[in-house]
Amino acid sequence: MLRGPDEIMACPYCGSLAMCRTWMSGTSFGEIAWSDGKHEHVGMMPPSPPTVVRCRQCAQCYLLAEARKVGTVAPRWFGEDRQADPAWAAAPVVKEPTEEECYQALQDSLRKGPQLERTLRMLAWWRRNDGLRSHPAGDATASAACRRNLEALATLLDEDDESDRLLKAEVLRELGEFEAARGLLGRAGSALYRGAARQLRDLCDRGDRSVRQLSFEESQDVGALIEMAKRTCTQSRLSAIWALSRIGPHAREAVPVLVGLLRDSEVEVAFAAQDALCEIGNWADQAAPVLVKLLGDKRYMVRGMAAKLLGKSGPHAKPAIPALQRALEDESCYVRMYAERALRSLAQL
Numbered sequence: 020m021l022r023g024p025d026e027i028m029a030c031p032y033c034g035s036l037a038m039c040r041t042w043m044s045g046t047s048f049g050e051i052a053w054s055d056g057k058h059e060h061v062g063m064m065p066p067s068p069p070t071v072v073r074c075r076q077c078a079q080c081y082l083l084a085e086a087r088k089v090g091t092v093a094p095r096w097f098g099e100d101r102q103a104d105p106a107w108a109a110a111p112v113v114k115e116p117t118e119e120e121c122y123q124a125l126q127d128s129l130r131k132g133p134q135l136e137r138t139l140r141m142l143a144w145w146r147r148n149d150g151l152r153s154h155p156a157g158d159a160t161a162s163a164a165c166r167r168n169l170e171a172l173a174t175l176l177d178e179d180d181e182s183d184r185l186l187k188a189e190v191l192r193e194l195g196e197f198e199a200a201r202g203l204l205g206r207a208g209s210a211l212y213r214g215a216a217r218q219l220r221d222l223c224d225r226g227d228r229s230v231r232q233l234s235f236e237e238s239q240d241v242g243a244l245i246e247m248a249k250r251t252c253t254q255s256r257l258s259a260i261w262a263l264s265r266i267g268p269h270a271r272e273a274v275p276v277l278v279g280l281l282r283d284s285e286v287e288v289a290f291a292a293q294d295a296l297c298e299i300g301n302w303a304d305q306a307a308p309v310l311v312k313l314l315g316d317k318r319y320m321v322r323g324m325a326a327k328l329l330g331k332s333g334p335h336a337k338p339a340i341p342a343l344q345r346a347l348e349d350e351s352c353y354v355r356m357y358a359e360r361a362l363r364s365l366a367q368l
């Protein structure tokens with residue numbers, strides 16, 4: 020990634036300077052769209068500049084687009100920049116407020132205009148969801164502050180605007196108000212939003228209130244990720260597996276490949292595949308025969324993973340009972356523990 024010129028901005032409240040980095044290039048494999056409207060690039064992409072920043076000097080939040088640009092500092096590869104004021108180069112890099120800081124800023128943003136309020140509410144929402152983006156199995160229950168924020172955001176979104184209507188439906192879904200969300204999603208919309216609306220409706224039907232990855236060209240995106248998961252570079256395989264995991268049940272055609280990856284020579288890949296299968300669902304019939312074999316793997320982490328997943332495989336794991344009983348004598352306590360748990364859950368079927 021090649022750095023572009025740094026833009027020097029002045030805080031509208033105290034005048035202190037902050038630096039906003041720009042980038043000349045990046046390599047993108049594609050874009051990830053999230054159900055809450057956030058977009059991310061897959062690949063070596065620079066971070067997008069923030070829309071709202073919190074001044075490091077006076078702690079006020081302001082919209083970057085409305086701040087005064089004082090000057091630019093050329094990137095180092097460009098040679099020495101004689102135009103630049105030394106104070107510019109010393110300015111700290113702009114910082115986006117955290118979820119908590121957004122809530123604090125919202126207390127007086129109402130006086131500063133509706134645009135800032137909406138931006139802060141959206142950002143607080145995305146910041147809160149970021150935790151669930153990286154841990155899709157995490158607890159999606161909203162905190163009291165988050166609920167208040169989502170309820171206020173819902174009143175700011177315009178139902179007559181198609182994009183706002185979809186966002187509002189998503190806010191309601193994450194609040195667990197599935198009927199109201201479905202009502203909004205049922206209103207006629209253009210082809211551009213139809214795919215997203217269908218996916219949000221599916222999530223409502225499943226009673227899912229977590230932020231999820233959307234796929235606008237469903238099969239195509241999943242297909243590209245499956246191909247990426249088969250490559251040799253560990254990092255791109257892991258990125259693809261994580262992305263499939265975030266797509267969840269819509270990535271069901273990835274199940275056979277992920278089941279194959281449970282046998283991978285790299286433990287990290289096998290564990291990522293395990294997590295992805297649990298997010299996608301409907302894997303147990305295909306995985307159970309593979310898992311029985313993995314109980315004999317020479318790596319104790321893999322044997323433990325196999326026992327753990329067999330415990331989640333329901334009736335498909337019944338043929339594994341003798342192998343699980345043998346695993347009760349495993350040299351690793353980790354494997355013994357999961358074998359014991361798996362046998363206990365099988366006994367309850």
Ligand SMILES: [Zn+2]
Binds near residue numbers: 075
């Ligand atoms: Zn300031």
